[in-house]
Amino acid sequence: MPAETYGLVSLLPAFLAIVLTLATRQVLMSLFAGIWIGSTILVGWNPIAGAARSLQFVIANVTDSFNSTILLFTFLIGAMLGMVFLSGGMSALANRIASRIKTRRQAEIGTSLLGMLIFVDSYASTMITGSVMRPITDKFDISREKLAYLLDSTTAPTASIAVVSTWLGFEVGLIKQQFDAVGVQADPFVVFLQSIPFRFYSLLALALVFVVVLAGWDFGPMQRAERRARDEGKLVGDDSTPLIETQEDDIETPDHVDPRWWYFAAPIVALVAVTAFGLFYSGGILEGRSVVDSLSNAATGKAILWGAFAGCATILAILAGHARIDLDDVDDSIFEGFKMVMFPIAILSLAWSIGAVSQALGVGAYVSGVAEGIITPTILPMIIFLSAMIISFSIGTSWGTMSILFPVAVPLAASLSAPFDITIAAILTGSLFGDHCSPISDTTVLSSMFAASDHVDHVNTQIPYALLAGSIATVLFLAAGMGMNVWAVLVGGVIVLVLGAYVLSEHLTVPKVAFFDS
Structure with missing residues (x-):
């Protein structure tokens, strides 16, 4: 049965997984339930065959070349962090940072800035920033939920608009592919740059972080979480289970070691430097390609894998050569690092699988088809943005959403003579919405894990934060589609964002219940 004939039913797997996750708090079982119901639909509603098809989906996604690279990268990051914990370098760096941080606000600002500073890759940024800043935010009784929010809302939005990141090659590659398909004579990288001012959701999400941090305007369930952490000293709720098993305290630094802050900094510098080099090298810069062409053609999976391996090799050399730690202890720390990432890897595997199931059912084609029926050039950016929000929330992956929408939206924009910069911005920034608030999103999972939330x-x-930024961005895309100046629109959006955060912080209080209580 063709995917496009499933219609509204194509939303069922994601809907079931999301509802079960929020209702039962059992992420793995909920994700598999969504995979199973989607697979059962695909095989003609035979539940036994559906179970077998579910396993095929999981195997196919785990063994996918790019996905397996991400899984190996995650294992290597776990190993690197385990060795860093053993060296005591993270504690040494945290102590240096903590000596300069005197308030909760400074701790939150430091977390946000570090998340943006490591812009080369959103996964690496989440893992590193969370690991470094968690002991510092704990010291100032900042809730783990707040830390997870700061990680989730600074890493991917920054990486997605950075001109040197693992996202750039993928995004520019999609633009080039569709420009070639519809015969558009424009430089994909230039259009990428032109789209940045129109990335309303990404920019508002980043702005909202600093509005909330600087003004202290928490709202919704976050307000309750912060009040609990501040007044009761409880970083997590009584019925909560932090999404992490191994922490720094679980790996003891040998007594003879004098921890240095550069024990942590050196592998991180190696990770970032080798990843950046890998992007340019794999893109063919040594073959005479320009910087832009190199980044556009870069093998992002290989680049981050090289970077993670370089980080592991660097900290291993430090442990053996400078800290002179016994290799048996090093081996144990690597194993503890692997344990740290096992559960998130399981969730990542199932999240990819349910995304594949939803795509096989044609969720992208269904949402796009519904949207196409009401599109005019003026509302095209807004409709595409809303479609990207729905699809990314349903399948839990921003890159998957981009892959679904580009072949639909770019030709549609060409046929309607709509501006490509606004159209492309609507796809790229709308795809981030699911990253921020879908419980089946890989980056949401990683933020929970490395915040230990x-x-x-x-x-x-x-x-609530994602909905506030998303609602305002929707209006801004309508205004931009009407031809209003992008900078005036963006300034107006920030003003409304500030007012909205203030009003919600004063009036949206939740003393007893959250949006989804189990």
């Missing part, structure tokens, strides 16, 4: 609690507290 309960996953459902993170989703509960993040949703």
Whole structure:
């Protein structure tokens, strides 16, 4: 049965997984339930055959070349962090940072800035920033939910608009592919740059972080979480289960080691430097290609894998050569690092699988088809943005959403003579919405993990912030589609964002219940 004939039913797997996750707090079982119901639909509603098809989906996604690279990258990051914990370098760096941070606000600002500073890759940024800043935010009784929000709302939005990141090659590659398909004579990288001012959701999400941090305007379930952490000293709720098993305290630094801050900094510098080099090298810069062409053609999976391996090799050399730690202890720390990432890897595997199931059912074609029926050039950007929000929330992956929408939206924009910069911005920034608040999103999972937050609690507290930024961005895309100046629109959006955060912080209080309570 062709995917496009499933219609509204194509939303069922994601809907079931999301509802079960929020209701039961059992992420793995909920994700598999969504995969199973989607697979059962695909095989003609035979539940036994559906179970077998579910396993095929999981195997196919785990063994996919790019996905397996991400899984290996995650394992290597876990190993690197385990060795860094053993070296005591993270504690040494945290102590240096903590000596300069005197208030909760400074701790939150430091977390946000570090998340933006490591812009080369959103996964690496989430893992590193969370690991470094968690002991510091704990010191100032900042809730784990707040830390997860700061990680989730600074890493991917920054990486998605950075001109040197693992996202750039993928995004520019999609633009080039569709420009070639419809015969558009324009430089894909230039259009990418032109789209940045129109990335309303990404820019508002970043702005909202600093509005909330600087003004202290928490709202929704986050307000309750912060009040609990500040007044009771409880970083997580009584019924919460932090999404992490191994922490720095679980790996003891040998007594003879004098921890240095550069034990942590050196592998991180190696990770970032080798990843950046890998992007340019794999893109063919040594073959005479320009910087732009190199980034556009870069093998992002290989680049981050090289970077993670370089980080591991660097900290291993430090442990063996400078800290002179026994290799048996090093081996144990690597194993503990692997344990740290096992659960998130399981969730990532199932999240990819349910995304594949939803795509096989034609959720993208269905949402896009519904949208096409009401599109005019003026409302095209807004409709595309809303479609990207729905699809990304349903399948839990921004890159998957981009892959679905580009072949639909760019030709449609060409046929309607609509501006490509606004259209492309609507796809790229709308795809981030699901990253921020879908419980089946890989980056949402990683933010929960490296903040050591309960996953459902993170989703509960993040949703109001994502909805505020998303609602304002929707209006801004309508205004931009009407031809209003982008900078005037953006300034107006920030003003409304500030007012909205203030009003919600004063009036949206939740003393007893969250958006989704189990």
